[in-house]
């Protein structure tokens with residue numbers, strides 16, 4: 001259930017908004033103080049903020065700006081003055097929508113739903129951008145640079161991660177130690193290619209159930225290594 005925070009000092013308006021949003025299945029909390037509202041917006045998890053522009057001691061402009069500095073959560077700003085709406089737009093504070101009071105509660109609900117749906121699509125498309133390789137219980141998240149074995153995260157050094165990812169991206173291809181050394185260490189293999197052997201051993205200790213009978217990285221005797229697809 002989506003959770004909404006209303007920051008509004010006029011309690012009758014806040015209550016009306018809350019009633020309608022709850023009828024539509026949202027979980028709603030009201031904060032009448034701008035300062036506390038801002039703190040809650042920054043430190044608690046909400047899916048959308050409805051922010052009144054005119055609040056005692058602090059104003060919605062400032063709150064909107066501060067939330068936007070750290071969060072992408074949709075912000076719907078409400079104001080009693082039409083002029084303010086133009087001002088908010090002009091300031092480019094990052095609010096997603098603006099409504100002038102009085103507005104119909106059903107209009108508010110419709111806009112809240114639209115913004116939540118848009119935000120969820122945005123989050124969804126960002127998640128799809130995370131490139132993940134999944135092979136038999138081994139999961140490599142290339143974007144986050146994390147490795148999971150049967151959903152348990154394993155800690156990898158940069159080179160171990162690069163080596164495993166390179167092999168997993170090129171399955172069934174046999175690479176010599178020299179080739180791997182050049183690819184991953186990014187220099188001519190005049191260094192010690194035993195480094196590759198050491199890294200393969202460490203990777204196996206993390207990803208293989210039985211290191212004497214590897215399921216992922218196979219040793220091709222006299223040649224090198226191959227990632228089994």
Ligand code: CA
Nearest residue numbers: 009052054055
């Ligand atoms: Ca107010």
